[in-house]
Amino acid sequence: MRLTGLESPPLECDTQLTQLGRAPSKHAGMVNIPVYRGSTILASTLEEWESRKSADNPMANYGRFGSPLSRALEAAICELEGGYGSILFPSGLSACTHTLLGLLQAGDHLLITDNVYGPTRIFAEQVLKRLKIQVEYFDPADVSDLTRRLTDRTRVVYLESPGSMTFEMQDVPALATAAHAVGALVVLDNTWGTPLYFKPFAHGVDVSVHAATKYIVGHSDALLGIATANERAWPALQASAHHFGEIAGPDDIFLALRGLRTLAVRMQRHWENGVKLAQALALHPAVERVLHPALPDHPGHAIWRRDFEGASGLFGVQLKPMTKTQLSCFFKALRLFGIGLSWGGYESLALLVDPLPARCASAAIDGGPLLRIHAGLESVQDLIADMSQALDVACNAGADDGAVRSAALA
Numbered sequence: 227m228r229l230t231g232l233e234s235p236p237l238e239c240d241t242q243l244t245q246l247g248r249a250p251s252k253h254a255g256m257v258n259i260p261v262y263r264g265s266t267i268l269a270s271t272l273e274e275w276e277s278r279k280s281a282d283n284p285m286a287n288y289g290r291f292g293s294p295l296s297r298a299l300e301a302a303i304c305e306l307e308g309g310y311g312s313i314l315f316p317s318g319l320s321a322c323t324h325t326l327l328g329l330l331q332a333g334d335h336l337l338i339t340d341n342v343y344g345p346t347r348i349f350a351e352q353v354l355k356r357l358k359i360q361v362e363y364f365d366p367a368d369v370s371d372l373t374r375r376l377t378d379r380t381r382v383v384y385l386e387s388p389g390s391m392t393f394e395m396q397d398v399p400a401l402a403t404a405a406h407a408v409g410a411l412v413v414l415d416n417t418w419g420t421p422l423y424f425k426p427f428a429h430g431v432d433v434s435v436h437a438a439t440k441y442i443v444g445h446s447d448a449l450l451g452i453a454t455a456n457e458r459a460w461p462a463l464q465a466s467a468h469h470f471g472e473i474a475g476p477d478d479i480f481l482a483l484r485g486l487r488t489l490a491v492r493m494q495r496h497w498e499n500g501v502k503l504a505q506a507l508a509l510h511p512a513v514e515r516v517l518h519p520a521l522p523d524h525p526g527h528a529i530w531r532r533d534f535e536g537a538s539g540l541f542g543v544q545l546k547p548m549t550k551t552q553l554s555c556f557f558k559a560l561r562l563f564g565i566g567l568s569w570g571g572y573e574s575l576a577l578l579v580d581p582l583p584a585r586c587a588s589a590a591i592d593g594g595p596l597l598r599i600h601a602g603l604e605s606v607q608d609l610i611a612d613m614s615q616a617l618d619v620a621c622n623a624g625a626d627d628g629a630v631r632s633a634a635l636a
Contacts, residue, residue, distance in 0.1 A: 247298035262293035306421035309454035318437020321451030328466025332358040340587040341389025386415040395526025402430025423536035440570025444485035448478040496539030499601035517542035539601035556620035574602035
């Protein structure tokens, strides 16, 4: 139920972030719900013990099935995304994989966008195929390609918009309509859009997955995944988590709930910094092109403007061909950008990436090396200056040891 002041009017999302998942009167007046650590939960009477059981899970009164802390975060995310139920996982990948395991069985057909998060693709190739699930990929920018591949055995269509590393936008409503026409469920990795900037269930999605490790936690100090489902998909999602014994740690849940309180403020800064940094990099002579959906020249910009309410700080930069020496000099010259996996924290990151040679359903183009950039919360002028000077250093490093090229995908 939507949180409202005196039932009218509904609270704005920024206000909801400060109010959802809080119950001071139930926790000795604490503004934040304390960390609950424990396995055994005692009942005072047999009648109380019996009353805590649920029809779908007679063992629900046990630490593995949640605490006031975990339920608070689940309820908050569910409210923000507009779903029926949410459940926590110990990592973003765990949320992705257990969602798929819960919705698929042997003999089913799974369609995945060709620009999906690499570990999800590896899981599909190395685990789902072994379970006799047919896995196929489709061009993220071509709705008709998905339509041609749909069959009466297609049970799930897995989306990620924008896609990992190459940032193609997908027409989620059109893809969802096509998937639902054959009875398939639509799963979307919504980590880039966050619960604030993309409303998955309003666009036809059945299950929304987040690596809460990233923007929801926001401080690069916890691992967590969240999946939210509509009423149709919820029973299978919930059962999958319970059957596999998945449980997120209480300290990570506490950090995510803490991070949620400042999500709107942080995302506004990530959005602004990302766009300004992307615009500046597009003008540098070492840059071939910038891959950011919020820029007007991005091929998917119209979809972003139509469906999204903002942008994150993550985008791609394709450089002009560089030697290995030049790339090494570039990364050594960076002062404010760390080199590391993940993103979504307060800090800025730069990483040399490979858009997976395994990609098979999109037209390949040749080009220079591809960088994944995350614009953090620093002064954007400092970020622009740092990235610009590092690119200048790379351009001035002339050792000819062979150009590094990337098989990026259009």
